[in-house]
Amino acid sequence: MLNHKQCDAFLAVIETGSFDAAALRLSITASAVTLRVQSLEKSLGHILIVRERPCYTTDAGSRLLNYLQHSRLREQDFLQHLSGQSEDFYTINIATNADSLATWLLPTIQPCLIQHKIMAHFQVDDQTQTHLLMQTGLVNACISAEPRAMMGCSAEPLGHMNYRLVASAEFIDTWFAQGLTRGALSNAPAILYNPKDQLHSNLMLKQFGLTPACYPHHFIPSSSAFAEAIFNGLGFGLVPDYQIGTRLKTGQLVDLSPEFKVEVALYWHHWKQQALPLDQLTQHLIQQASKNMNSVAKALTHQ
Template sequence: MRPFDYKLIHALDTVIQQQSFEKAATALNITQSAISQRIKQLEQQVAKPLLIRDQPLRVTETGEKMLSHFRKIRQLEYDLASEIMPQDNNATLPIHIAVNADTLASWLIPAIRAVLSKFPIELNLQVANESSTQDLLKKGQVFAAVSSQKKSFAGVKVTPIGTIDYILCASPNFIKRFFANGITKDSLAKAPSIDYDQRDTMHSDYLKAHFNVRRGSYPCHRIGSSEVVVTMALADLAYGLIPTTQANEHIQSGALVDLKPNDHLPMPMYWHSWALERGIQKQMSNAIVEYGRKNFKPIL
């Protein structure tokens, strides 16, 4: 088998990152036709399609494996250059991480601030539900993922970050309007709730477990923003589950009320990362795990 020409895989990776043949050509300082030719050569070598020319541009399963391998190789090259030629290594290192929206909105940046300040990093964050972020890791799109799932797959190590409680919250005015006589099936059928998106079942699972209320039997906003969940709750427009990392300050100020103080929803969080990580990626992993151990409850 012929060895891979990594400039061909680099072309594929750049097209996916830029989501444009034209922008990828500019980034690599070659023509757009040269980009297409490189990807075609690579597809001919493996005798399989690698790029799905759709919107958004995405790779096939074989393409995912190739990009995963390529990004690991780039990390190893960067680390080697840093060790043997530190004075000449001025290149930035792309760091791809999958996170859930609540993590991104609250604690991720404080956790990795020191690493971002110390090294020339290009941070690329992909946001997904906390139960599915590791799918992006499996596809090779990221080197690590914050996930609520403990189990992973070969080539990945899993480290506990900690447990974050989710609190069912509403503003005092919202409570007066909808829950003046308590939280019941009747009041829940009228009170607007809020989810992150259609795939987020955390809120509906919680209502089913604690109030025997099924999804679809109550009004629910779906807005795709963790920050807006808090904003709408503060604006007396909805109630919902908010992590302590975002809710505590508002509960302490009285702007939000804990509707079920004895029934918080514990969410264990794990850090999934390449088993062979080293260098900057390892420092990134260490920073996130250490932050969790200092600021969150241990996973039971």
């Protein structure tokens, strides 16, 4: 039978990333955390945690983490119903990419959050990385570009986020007066979200054989500030249709080349068996997400 204190220590290490941080969370010493985790590993006969910075699970640790996270959700749901506290808010931890959070996600789930009294705690990462936050038990669900579901979970398609390579008209006059050539791209400032953002760098590498080391670029790790930097002529980059709005029609922005449009498929990862509020959010999101994303794409197509 699993020891409750040992499992809490294991979860705290994975969720905080270190034994020292876990000790602070549990109000015990780091050596006590280490002893509890080692005792758990000894009782199960498997190493559960890779001792690096940050710490992460082994394959056996991932299976235990999935079990404990699922059990924690079921316990939370059970206690809520047992106490009859139907008026209480229910907290759900969600990992999402910044562009989704800044554009379509909140308007899509707002009615469900209000109706079912759900408190959403968001963690933001690149769409290629959010899946790892669920694997390590830091979130209950995530929006990810990963189509494969991990064991005990489902991955539901949400739709596509469409990105266009755009720049302001003034920026194009300054940097691309002779066209979108390899030489011009080697000198023109680009806007990248952060080092994890591979959309722009993959496009430049595929189309022109250029890596980020070959051209000047800003890192602007804010979805709204990223778009504003491009709108204001600081550089060029890939902007979601949602943030472009009517700027192509008014001439504030110029699509550098329709062939460079990038589509990113997004998936909602969640437990197959989950608490009622998370199930309600899941059903609402699956029904509404593609409608919202597709409506914006169609509007821009007809500009």
